[in-house]
Amino acid sequence: MSDWRRIDIDAYDPESGRLNREDLIPSYPNQITLQDLQPTISQLRSFANSGDINSAIQLATSDVPYNTDEQTKLQYVYAVLEVLVQVRQADVINIIKGLNSQQQDSLAKFLYKGMSMPEGQKNGGILLSWFEKLTQVAGVTPIVHYLSDRRTV
């Protein structure tokens, strides 16, 4: 019995009821659709086009859509990524300093998400520079929050 840790003890207990991924995600009273989100996304694009990255980041991180499906989340992330990569290096630190701690946590989520997918990796250097400045300003707190938060972007 050296490999007792590998025994699937739930198989011997019909009442056990396995823990699902869904069990751990907080339940939301209502779901947001892509249509609901479209005004925010176009607002983000227009901020980005006019070069007002600060306002765009403020908007993107203030009301993050958690209560929606993966496809819609992805559209939102693409829009935020477009904003993130258009920043001038010199502005990054002041933009981050202008965020409150919840917004900094949200920013960390977008950075991790961006770095995890090819669309973000194309501009990995810029995302890493955001990340570097974020940890300079806020320490490891946004990272710890990202790792432990079940509300994902």
Next chain:
Amino acid sequence: MSADRSVQSIFKLTKAPIYSHCFSADKSILAITHENECLIYRMNDSSQPQLVGTLKNHDKTVTAVDISVHGRIITCSQDRNAYVWEPLSDGTYKPTLVLLRINRAATAVQWAPNGYKFAVGSSARIIAVCYYEHENNWWVSKHIKKPIKSTINCVSWHSNGVLLAAGGTDGYMRVFSGFIKGLDTKESVANSPWGDKFPFGSLVREAYQGAYIHDVQWRSNVEQVAYVAHDGTLNILDANNNVSSINAPDGLPFKTLLWINDNEILCGGYSRHPVLFSRASNGWKFAKDLDKGSGSAEQEPAVTSNGEDEEENQTFGISALRKFKELDLKGKVSTNTKESAHDNAIAGFVPFVESNGHVQQVSSCGLDGKVVTYNI
């Protein structure tokens, strides 16, 4: 040497991590978890605690230990069992197995304030509330199951002995009723702000945190319950469901907390030093760090002056030594960093000296095998 005199004493007891420790009511006996055993020490004034006993019935890691007001020790383990250890007159302990009826590890244990029942948290998504039945000469285990979704990490009894707070890896802090007929009276929960009726196992409150809850503790006289989570927050819930939440100043999660008085909470965890929070008019705020290890800047001038002395000597051997010392310094700010008393995460706090509901000295155990006492 250092301005921070909060560390009272440091006892390096084992090489293995200490997950849990506790003292008898008169603080003469210290019990710690050590691998598959529980070690019993007698406390001496100012010197190293003396090992007086080893409780070794468990065959897997002991996860938690607690001592009742009557001196009975309860241990629980990953072997899914708990033992009650009755102190005998010759200083030894008589074990009684408690059948918890769980199919996964027991993770946390606490005696109720009256010492006649205890609660065990487990990975089987069950809290076992156990009490002694005289007719059968047997510890009976009653289960609280719903709506626990994952491992329970911590349990805490309200001073009324009925309300039981528990937190776990499903990200919920929950308050249950641990009311045992014949043991508890309805008078003890009369006029409780937490509800009217408390049948055994009923869910009284639920607070979603999202991250693993590592520790929870009641402050009964102000009817509040505090809990720390893996996202590095300290949260305080009152009977009206108001939650006050504050982040760890270092960002690293806390593993344990202790109410110092009605308005102060001490937290400890992966930052290896205790952190004190206090209640302000607009919620809780960070008060101070205790025993925070740091690269001490004030020591640096001394180093350079030493360097000058060496240069005056012009001895070849010493200048070579200096050269190596400088090489060794690469990547560091200074050699004179002051380390905190714990070398690894703090796993648990218990009060050590207490008067009028105010804790003056705290004892902590850590994954480095140390027990450290701090002045507040």
